Amino acid sequence: MKTILEVKDVYLYFGGVTALNGVNLKLKEGEILALVGPNGSGKTSLLNCICGFYKPQKGRIIYKDRDITKLPPHARAEIGIGRVFQTPYIFHGSVIDNIMVGYVTKQKNPFKLMRMKSAVEAREMAERLIEFVELEMYRKSEALGLPMGIRKRIELARVLMWNPDVLLLDEPTSGLSIDEKRDMARYILELNEVHEKSILLVEHDLSLVHDIAERVIVMDAGVEIAEGSPQEVVKNPEVIKAYLGE
Amino acid sequence: MSESRPCGVIKESYEKDMAFFEKPFHYFAIGILTAILLLVPYMLPEFYVNILMLIAIFGIAIMGLNLLTNAYLFSVMHAALMGVGAFTTAFISQQVPFYIAIPISGIMAALVSVFFGLPSLRIKVFYLLFSTTAAQFIIEWILNWLTRDIPGSAVYTSPIAIANHQFTMPEKYYLYLTITAILAYLIAHINRTPLGKAMVMMAEKDYAAQVQGVNLLKFKTLAFAISGFYAGVAGSLWSYLLGLVTPEHFPFLMSWELLGVGVIVGGLGSYVWGSILGSIMIIVVTQLTTIIVSALAPHLPWLGASAFGLRALMYGVIIALILILEPRGLASLLRKVKRYFDLWPFSY
Ligand SMILES: Nc1ncnc2c1ncn2[C@@H]1O[C@H](COP(=O)(O)OP(=O)(O)O)[C@@H](O)[C@H]1O
Ligand SMILES: [Mg+2]
Numbered sequence: 001m002k003t004i005l006e007v008k009d010v011y012l013y014f015g016g017v018t019a020l021n022g023v024n025l026k027l028k029e030g031e032i033l034a035l036v037g038p039n040g041s042g043k044t045s046l047l048n049c050i051c052g053f054y055k056p057q058k059g060r061i062i063y064k065d066r067d068i069t070k071l072p073p074h075a076r077a078e079i080g081i082g083r084v085f086q087t088p089y090i091f092h093g094s095v096i097d098n099i100m101v102g103y104v105t106k107q108k109n110p111f112k113l114m115r116m117k118s119a120v121e122a123r124e125m126a127e128r129l130i131e132f133v134e135l136e137m138y139r140k141s142e143a144l145g146l147p148m149g150i151r152k153r154i155e156l157a158r159v160l161m162w163n164p165d166v167l168l169l170d171e172p173t174s175g176l177s178i179d180e181k182r183d184m185a186r187y188i189l190e191l192n193e194v195h196e197k198s199i200l201l202v203e204h205d206l207s208l209v210h211d212i213a214e215r216v217i218v219m220d221a222g223v224e225i226a227e228g229s230p231q232e233v234v235k236n237p238e239v240i241k242a243y244l245g246e
Numbered sequence: 247m248s249e250s251r252p253c254g255v256i257k258e259s260y261e262k263d264m265a266f267f268e269k270p271f272h273y274f275a276i277g278i279l280t281a282i283l284l285l286v287p288y289m290l291p292e293f294y295v296n297i298l299m300l301i302a303i304f305g306i307a308i309m310g311l312n313l314l315t316n317a318y319l320f321s322v323m324h325a326a327l328m329g330v331g332a333f334t335t336a337f338i339s340q341q342v343p344f345y346i347a348i349p350i351s352g353i354m355a356a357l358v359s360v361f362f363g364l365p366s367l368r369i370k371v372f373y374l375l376f377s378t379t380a381a382q383f384i385i386e387w388i389l390n391w392l393t394r395d396i397p398g399s400a401v402y403t404s405p406i407a408i409a410n411h412q413f414t415m416p417e418k419y420y421l422y423l424t425i426t427a428i429l430a431y432l433i434a435h436i437n438r439t440p441l442g443k444a445m446v447m448m449a450e451k452d453y454a455a456q457v458q459g460v461n462l463l464k465f466k467t468l469a470f471a472i473s474g475f476y477a478g479v480a481g482s483l484w485s486y487l488l489g490l491v492t493p494e495h496f497p498f499l500m501s502w503e504l505l506g507v508g509v510i511v512g513g514l515g516s517y518v519w520g521s522i523l524g525s526i527m528i529i530v531v532t533q534l535t536t537i538i539v540s541a542l543a544p545h546l547p548w549l550g551a552s553a554f555g556l557r558a559l560m561y562g563v564i565i566a567l568i569l570i571l572e573p574r575g576l577a578s579l580l581r582k583v584k585r586y587f588d589l590w591p592f593s594y
Contacts, residue, residue, distance in 0.1 A: 051457050052456075052457065053453065053456075053457050072456070072461075073456040073457045074456050074457075074459050074460055074461040074462070075461075077457065077458060077459035078459060082458075083457050083458065085454065085457075089447075089451045089454035089455075089458075091446055091447045091449075091450040091451060092446060092450060093443065093446060097443045097446070098443075098447075100440050100443050101440060101443045101444050101447050101455075101458070101460070102458065102459065103440035104440050104441065104444045104459060104460055104461075104465075105458070105459025105460075107440070108461075110441060110464060110468055113439060113440055113441040114435070114436055114439055114441055115439070116261070116435070116439075118439055118440060118441075119264060119438055119439040119440065120260050120261055120264075122439075122440045123260040123263075123264070124260060127260070158458060159458060162459060
């Protein structure tokens with residue numbers, strides 16, 4: 001399978017803190033790759049480097065054979081990278097408003113954006129995605145007041161507005177109930193299988209990783225310590241050590 | 247379909263769902279308002295028609311500033327931007343007709359606004375107040391410099407005319423009403439497009455907005471351009487109304503008036519009605535202070551000198567009252583009235 005996204009030898013420091021200490025990673029086209037590891041191991045930092053939120057001090061990010069290390073975040077979104085945050089960023093407005101914003105990544109011409117046609121098209125797309133993430137009940141509710149599980153779905157729908165090829169999902173199921181987790185897992189699988197998205201998934205819940213990921217990378221203290229199928233990885237002594245401590 | 251929509255409103259298409267007026271009552275209210283505005287010249291002395299035109303002018307400037315402020319971009323250079331529009335019109339009104347002079351004045355002010363707004367990419371909200379303060383004084387200085395050889399720095403504007411027909415009073419007033427209505431429609435329209443939503447997201451979470459595809463450079467530039475354009479058109483209309491302009495017409499304190507009273511008292515985020523209410527507030531207070539001062543001046547001669555202080559005092563009281571009683575501005579009072587009638591006769 002072809003590699004769609006590659007992280008090459010990435011280092012990231014915050015003052016004296018080393019967040020990423022030479023990370024390498026390849027995401028293949030059409031796969032679900034899970035990224036696991038204890039808190040503070042650098043998973044979020046890595047996603048932030050890929051989407052352009054953080055600038056690594058060293059290393060390169062390659063997307064579809066193109067070096068995007070110097071590209072600003074919005075340009076990375078435009079070429080097909082969709083980032084969903086651990087804590088969703090929701091703004092004042094209805095659920096529809098929050099989702100419609102994603103349209104600006106698809107339509108770049110500001111004058112066309114101002115036309116009624118864009119508003120209607122954005123609205124139609126948003127409605128379809130609202131059905132996908134099953135938020136019909138909430139479409140006009142003020143989004144800021146909604147519970148975490150709903151907010152995560154809103155952000156997922158917003159990112160899907162520009163139909164990205166790669167999805168970076170940062171703990172999409174943390175803080176969700178069992179039912180909500182199952183729904184989220186279903187969306188992720190459908191996005192992967194039906195819509196052919198390549199997905200880099202940061203996830204704490206190992207049983208979920210076991211169920212949906214094809215490959216797992218384990219990180220600890222800013223480096224990769226293991227890689228393999230979910231079954232192999234959980235048996236790896238290094239991984240057990242990192243998770244349970246000594 | 248939805249949970250939170252007031253009952254009695256049913257829509258069949260997204261376009262209808264996004265319409266500005268939802269119920270017959272809204273059309274009725276707008277119809278009445280339009281009829282009154284159209285009849286004013288035949289019912290009231292010209293003084294009041296002039297007042298309405300001033301309200302329209304400030305209303306337009308405040309609409310643009312309201313959009314900018316709602317994007318968390320604070321500007322206290324908007325009086326100067328009105329000045330840019332006003333002087334552009336004054337300088338070119340002999341050569342070109344008004345329907346060209348007005349948009350050109352808007353574009354000039356938009357360019358100046360973008361130029362001084364660009365630092366907003368690098369600096370934070372609070373510092374923007376200082377950089378736009380600097381912009382206000384720089385623009386004032388340039389306007390003074392451009393008019394240095396003209397006595398009193400006063401530049402005359404040719405009257406509004408088509409071919410050889412010069413617009414007389416009700417015509418001029420109707421023209422101003424039409425322009426205000428068009429600009430009000432456009433700014434309300436922007437608010438319902440994805441561009442408007444992106445500006446709100448940029449305002450609240452700029453870092454996250456970028457990751458989700460919002461190009462901050464593009465959207466901040468657009469916000470400054472749109473709001474500069476509105477200020478420029480307002481300045482142009484001012485120029486045509488007064489027939490002459492001087493740099494003193496657009497002082498720094500007027501910038502604060504537009505922001506503090508126009509946007510905040512009127513209602514931040516309520517681009518049309520909030521801005522119009524804010525504008526009414528400015529004009530009413532200005533007129534009231536003039537009346538009070540001229541009525542009291544014969545008895546209290548020292549008052550003449552403190553007319554401006556009286557105005558500032560009234561603003562202070564109004565802003566304080568609004569922030570306490572109705573923090574989202576006069577527009578939210580209007581929303582309450584609207585909601586009352588939306589649910590009427592079951593308004594409990
Ligand atoms: N913005 C930041 N400023 C300072 N330190 C940070 C920042 N972001 C992450 N870090 C540090 O980088 C390390 C990795 O954090 P993070 O990537 O959030 O880990 P994870 O997502 O695996 O829990 C932690 O030590 C964290 O404190
Ligand atoms: Mg994390």
